Amino acid sequence: MVAAVGMTGVTGLAGCLGGESGASAPAAVTLPDDATCDVCGMVIANHPGPSSEVFYADEQPNGHDNPARFDSTWEAFQYDFEHDxxxxxxxxxxDYSTVDYEIHTDGGQQLISRHTGEETFVDAETVTFVADSEVAGTMGADLLGFSERADAEAFRDDHGGELVAFEQVTETLISQLGR
Structure with a gap:
C-alpha cells in the first residue's frame, strides 16, 4: 500500500505542510497528563502509541495555547494538512530511537508504548518513519518515527511496514492509516 503511494505526489505536496522548523523554532514541551488530542479529543496519556505536537505562529489550536497535541502521528499530519x-x-x-519503548499485545493487536516527555520528542523533518507496520498506536496503523535510520530499518524488518521520510508523507498516505 505505502509502496504504491511512494513518491506519488511528493513533489506537489511536500510544500503543503506549511513553514519550516529551524533554529528559532519553539522547543518541544512535555504534554500534560490531561492533554487531549486536537483531532479526536481522547486523553493522550491514557492510550498507547506515538505522540506529536505542532507549534503554529500566532494561532491557538482548538482554542488553547501552542502546541497542537496529538495521540497519533497521522492525526498530526492530517491536522497540519487541514491548516496549511x-x-x-x-x-x-x-523518537523511538531514544526511548525505551515496549510492545505489548491487547485484544490480538500489537501496541507500542506512549511517551509524552519533552525529551522524547524530535523534529519530525529529521526522522525516518515506519508506516503501516503490524504494531499500532491509539488510532490504529501509524507513522512511528526513528531518528536513527538503522533503528527504523530494524523495526521494519521485525514488524513490517515501509520506510517513509517526512517529505514523502502525503494526504493519500494519511488517509490510508489509522482507519
Whole structure:
C-alpha cells in the first residue's frame, strides 16, 4: 500500500505542510497528563502509541495555547494538512530511537508504548518513519518515527511496514492509516 503511494505526489505536496522548523523554532514541551488530542479529543496519556505536537505562529489550536497535541502521528499530519494556511514553526514526534519503548499485545493487536516527555520528542523533518507496520498506536496503523535510520530499518524488518521520510508523507498516505 505505502509502496504504491511512494513518491506519488511528493513533489506537489511536500510544500503543503506549511513553514519550516529551524533554529528559532519553539522547543518541544512535555504534554500534560490531561492533554487531549486536537483531532479526536481522547486523553493522550491514557492510550498507547506515538505522540506529536505542532507549534503554529500566532494561532491557538482548538482554542488553547501552542502546541497542537496529538495521540497519533497521522492525526498530526492530517491536522497540519487541514491548516496549511497556518505558519508552522515546529513539528515534533516521538523518537523511538531514544526511548525505551515496549510492545505489548491487547485484544490480538500489537501496541507500542506512549511517551509524552519533552525529551522524547524530535523534529519530525529529521526522522525516518515506519508506516503501516503490524504494531499500532491509539488510532490504529501509524507513522512511528526513528531518528536513527538503522533503528527504523530494524523495526521494519521485525514488524513490517515501509520506510517513509517526512517529505514523502502525503494526504493519500494519511488517509490510508489509522482507519
Amino acid at each position: 494556511d497556518w505558519d508552522r514553526e515546529a513539528f515534533y514526534v516521538t
